[in-house]
Each structure stands twice: as C-alpha cells, then as structure tokens.
Amino acid sequence: MREPDGRAAATPLPDLILYGKPGCGLCDEARANALAILGQRAATGLAVPRLIERDITTDPAWERAFFLTIPVVELGDRRLELATSMARLQALVREVLDGPLGGGPRQAGRGVGGLAR
Secondary structure, eight states: OBOTTSOBOOOOOOOEEEEEOTTOHHHHHHHHHHHHHHHHHHHTTBOOOOEEEEEGGGOHHHHHHHTTTOSEEEETTEEESSOOOHHHHHHHHHHHHHOTTSOOOOBOOSOOOOEEO
8 A cells, every 4th residue: 555645655553452450460560561662662763552451351251361371462463471571572562563583673653652441
C-alpha cells in the first residue's frame, strides 16, 4: 500500500498486551518492566507500541488460558509467559518491532506507549 505522495505506507504497530490480574505482584513487575522498555524506546526515537492490560478474571477463556502462567505478554504473533525477565521482554520487543538480529529499527510513528485498558 502506498501513501498519496508515493511513499510506502507504514505498517501499524501491534499492541503490547499484558495479561494479569489484580493483586499479582509478578504482573506489577512485568508492567513496570514493559513501561521502562517502552520509555527507553521513546527516548531513543524507536517505535513504541501501545500497552494494553487485560485482567484475566474478567474473561473465563483468558483465565483458563493464562491462570498458571501470568504475567503473559503478547506482541504481534509472539507470546511470552511468566514475563518477569526484563532481558526476555526486551528481546521480544526488539525482535518483533525491529526484526530478527536487529534487522533495522522501526522509527517512531506512534506516540509514547500509554496505558489503555
């Protein structure tokens, strides 16, 4: 797809989805790590996805799927269960947004990853 001026249209960024539940300390840690990573990306001019939190207690299917593995982070078609490692979360974001083996960073096209629920 092309823009009216002939430039290639930018591919929209996938949302960074955090599945957790209230009172989950590991989920709080994953949220803090995700926000730190998104902040670092914004500060360096890299593309920043929107962070969306999903409470697994509000959907029986989410609760069945993720109860034993929260916090769970999804970005694009990738999923990271027990997402408490800053390094693993950084690697996921880098691989999905910047390409395998650092194939070139996507430049910022969206605002800072605000929190949406």
